Amino acid sequence: xxxxxxxxxxxxxxxxxxxxxxxxxxxxxxxxxxxxxxxxxxxxxxxxxxxxxxxxxxxxxxxxxxxxxxxxxxxxxxxxxxxxxxxxxxxxxxxxxxxxxxxxxxxxxxxxxxxxxxxx
Amino acid sequence: xxxxxxxxxxxxxxxxxxxxxxxxxxxxxxxxxxxxxxxxxxxxxxxxxxxxxxxxxxxxxxxxxxxxxxxxxxxxxxxxxxxxxxxxxxxxxxxxxxxxxxxxxxxxxxxxxxxxxxxxxxxxxxxxxxxxxxxxxxxx
Numbered sequence: 001x002x003x004x005x006x007x008x009x010x011x012x013x014x015x016x017x018x019x020x021x022x023x024x025x026x027x028x029x030x031x032x033x034x035x036x037x038x039x040x041x042x043x044x045x046x047x048x049x050x051x052x053x054x055x056x057x058x059x060x061x062x063x064x065x066x067x068x069x070x071x072x073x074x075x076x077x078x079x080x081x082x083x084x085x086x087x088x089x090x091x092x093x094x095x096x097x098x099x100x101x102x103x104x105x106x107x108x109x110x111x112x113x114x115x116x117x118x119x120x
Numbered sequence: 121x122x123x124x125x126x127x128x129x130x131x132x133x134x135x136x137x138x139x140x141x142x143x144x145x146x147x148x149x150x151x152x153x154x155x156x157x158x159x160x161x162x163x164x165x166x167x168x169x170x171x172x173x174x175x176x177x178x179x180x181x182x183x184x185x186x187x188x189x190x191x192x193x194x195x196x197x198x199x200x201x202x203x204x205x206x207x208x209x210x211x212x213x214x215x216x217x218x219x220x221x222x223x224x225x226x227x228x229x230x231x232x233x234x235x236x237x238x239x240x241x242x243x244x245x246x247x248x249x250x251x252x253x254x255x256x257x258x259x260x
Contacts, residue, residue, distance in 0.1 A: 065153055070154065073180065077180060081184060081187035097181065100152065100153050101245075103152070104152055105246060115253070
């Protein structure tokens, strides 16, 4: 099958250099594109919405990621282990690391608050 | 990456043995967003088995930083060095807690601290709260 494309002059120069392998290049680019998450990291929105309901310390301790968020974290984790994160995914992973840090602080403080209430 | 399924009863034993704390950074599971995972200390691709003597409880971050690695570069000697093995190595022979920081007592402790970022500034802040909570289980 043949397709006709309008492309900028500068890109044409680069394409001329690869000439015969253009179909493979397109295939690789498509793989890369579809491997990327459709949206950004959803973790912060999820945790902020949770916090907007003024959770109790017990509720903070019980906080776990939604199924969707967990799937996203797991996918990033597997790619991190395989050293296969794209630049964009590296940023998403760093956002997760930061979120895990903040939630960990909140949970520990919630626990300490509950303990001090017990001893009052 | 195919991985052997860890049966629920085996997972329970691993969690219980670890006191629900990550066996690398010591994070109590109660204080993490993601649940802790069962780590193959020697990854399956290196011949590690799904048996209690090769399993450890690890938080999501430690498990991710460790991946399937069993060794890394000692930042002091530049030598390839085995990572700390929670089943074969005694924690107290390799690490010491000073405030919230891990002081390495061996080459493998140094190597593990670097690879798993066990003394990053964020975790030091968290660890001092874990210590205050009394939920942290310091291995012997």
